[in-house]
Amino acid sequence: YLITTSISARVSHLNPPWNCKEPLPEVEFKKAMNLVGSELQDKIKYFCNVWYPAREAIEIAIKDRYKAHESGEIIIFENGGCPWKEHLYNVEAKLEVNPTIKYVLYADMNNNWRVQCVPERHKRFENRLSLPQDWRGLREDELSKVSGITDCIFVHMGGFIGGNKTKNGALEMAVKALQLR
Numbered sequence: 001y002l003i004t005t006s007i008s009a010r011v012s013h014l015n016p017p018w019n020c021k022e023p024l025p026e027v028e029f030k031k032a033m034n035l036v037g038s039e040l041q042d043k044i045k046y047f048c049n050v051w052y053p054a055r056e057a058i059e060i061a062i063k064d065r066y067k068a069h070e071s072g073e074i075i076i077f078e079n080g081g082c083p084w085k086e087h088l089y090n091v092e093a094k095l096e097v098n099p100t101i102k103y104v105l106y107a108d109m110n111n112n113w114r115v116q117c118v119p120e121r122h123k124r125f126e127n128r129l130s131l132p133q134d135w136r137g138l139r140e141d142e143l144s145k146v147s148g149i150t151d152c153i154f155v156h157m158g159g160f161i162g163g164n165k166t167k168n169g170a171l172e173m174a175v176k177a178l179q180l181r
Helices: 007-012 025-063 085-095 140-147 167-179
Strands: 074-077 103-107 113-117 152-155 161-164
Touching: 007 025, 025 074, 025 085, 074 167, 103 167, 113 167, 140 152, 161 167
Parallel strands: 074 103
Antiparallel strands: 103 113, 113 161, 152 161
16 A cells, blocks of 8 residues: 655546546546645745745844854754755855854744754755764753753754753753764
């Protein structure tokens, strides 16, 4: 059994079945048009209202990176996370950022803070600088004890993301990770 949810797979499922006694291809075609039209409209709205405006937020965060930390390797999104990965690489190249950004900090939906590693390249799993090995898989008090940072929430086993209850705590996690490299 294979689940495919691509747009073409969903549209193909609207074709009349081979054993249908009274196929109504015009009805199914209208359903397919509505499905594709709706998805296209959603994507256009997303790119116009979310993805494209994120570029400006990323550019501002990168320009302000030395306000976040003297290394210039940490950026902070004060208003929560945004779709940053694809834009980050383009903005870094445009602004000739050196050294490159290693960590992105942002508030999550619960008003806790995340420290997320920047991948080597978009849609890759290798990080420019992962969170320390000793922190990975630890949670709360145990993580705070090992890291020496209060209010820690977690560091993922893969070392690509961690959390802290406060912005300062997340920043401290990123700074310490830079220092331990």
